Amino acid sequence: MFAQRVREDDTVPASMQGEMQPVIYRFKLGGFEVTPILDGKSVRSGLTPSFGGEAHADEVKKLAKANRIDSDRYESPFTPLLVNTGKELVLFDTGNGSLRDEHEQLKGRLPQGNLVTHMKTAGYKPDDVDVVVITHGHPDHIGGLTKGGQPVFPKARYVFGATEFDFWKKGENVREARKLNRELYVKIVVPLAEKATMIKPGDEVVSGIRAVDVSGHSPGMLAFTIESEGKRMINWADTAGHYIVSFQRPDLELDVDDDKAKAMATRKRMFEAAANEDWLIASYHMPFPGLGYVEKVQSAYRWAPQGYQVNL
Numbered sequence: 681m682f683a684q685r686v687r688e689d690d691t692v693p694a695s696m697q698g699e700m701q702p703v704i705y706r707f708k709l710g711g712f713e714v715t716p717i718l719d720g721k722s723v724r725s726g727l728t729p730s731f732g733g734e735a736h737a738d739e740v741k742k743l744a745k746a747n748r749i750d751s752d753r754y755e756s757p758f759t760p761l762l763v764n765t766g767k768e769l770v771l772f773d774t775g776n777g778s779l780r781d782e783h784e785q786l787k788g789r790l791p792q793g794n795l796v797t798h799m800k801t802a803g804y805k806p807d808d809v810d811v812v813v814i815t816h817g818h819p820d821h822i823g824g825l826t827k828g829g830q831p832v833f834p835k836a837r838y839v840f841g842a843t844e845f846d847f848w849k850k851g852e853n854v855r856e857a858r859k860l861n862r863e864l865y866v867k868i869v870v871p872l873a874e875k876a877t878m879i880k881p882g883d884e885v886v887s888g889i890r891a892v893d894v895s896g897h898s899p900g901m902l903a904f905t906i907e908s909e910g911k912r913m914i915n916w917a918d919t920a921g922h923y924i925v926s927f928q929r930p931d932l933e934l935d936v937d938d939d940k941a942k943a944m945a946t947r948k949r950m951f952e953a954a955a956n957e958d959w960l961i962a963s964y965h966m967p968f969p970g971l972g973y974v975e976k977v978q979s980a981y982r983w984a985p986q987g988y989q990v991n992l
């Protein structure tokens with residue numbers, strides 16, 4: 681017989697505790713430890729027209745319904761990645777930081793960044809970070825670099841993509857929707873240049889971590905292969921924007937892509953390679969922990985979240 685659970689006052693029902701979701705996930709990749717951390721998430725309106733524009737609104741609505749998700753509202757998670765190589769603690773992207781408190785225009789758009797809080801729970805202090813790698817210059821990736829003008833990771837050196845850095849620094853041909861982004865980049869990232877290494881695709885960040893060109897979503901976005909003791913994964917940042925639409929309709933334009941045609945070509949190239957070569961992927965805006973594989977389905981793809989493969 682099970683013991684009967686008795687509350688002190690059993691006339692009072694248990695209280696509601698509110699939503700609770702995992703925000704830290706850690707696994708071993710060869711001799712490395714890899715930790716995706718959920719900085720925060722936004723719930724945004726308009727899966728259409730953000731994905732595919734008005735012209736494809738009906739198709740995207742049908743796609744959403746077929747995949748049991750809302751076509752009006754969608755969740756955008758933000759997932760920086762920590763990699764401990766045993767020699768260096770490398771942080772890829774810094775989340776939203778306190779951008780929304782510092783910029784009125786970003787209030788409804790970006791969540792409060794919780795990266796540092798969750799890092800502490802996971803056992804890391806900001807001082808522990810040796811290298812901060814920025815995949816690209818969009819606000820949700822650079823926002824946590826500084827707080828009130830001060831570096832959040834004071835002991836770290838920085839790694840920035842040279843093409844991305846030059847683009848935002850020069851500020852030529854910045855599209856209207858990215859004008860504020862450019863201001864943020866100049867304010868947050870440019871002053872850190874003297875502590876930064878500027879890299880190009882093919883360059884090594886630290887032993888086992890190497891840059892790959894995935895430009896299109898932004899002018900110089902970089903992905904990174906992460907390899908240790910024969911195990912391999914790739915952190916491809918924002919190559920995919922949504923776990924259903926981007927994969928099942930990679931041909932649709934995405935409003936947040938800076939060069940839409942190039943982003944589409946990059947998406948297809950990377951999806952094809954990921955499916956053929958069975959890559960484990962870390963993908964910044966997928967449902968947490970943002971780890972998975974790509975399956976080829978007829979002429980399109982499917983995001984296959986990892987189950988327990990990385991834990992065995």
Ligand SMILES: [Zn+2]
Pocket residue numbers: 818820821918964965
């Ligand atoms: Zn992003």
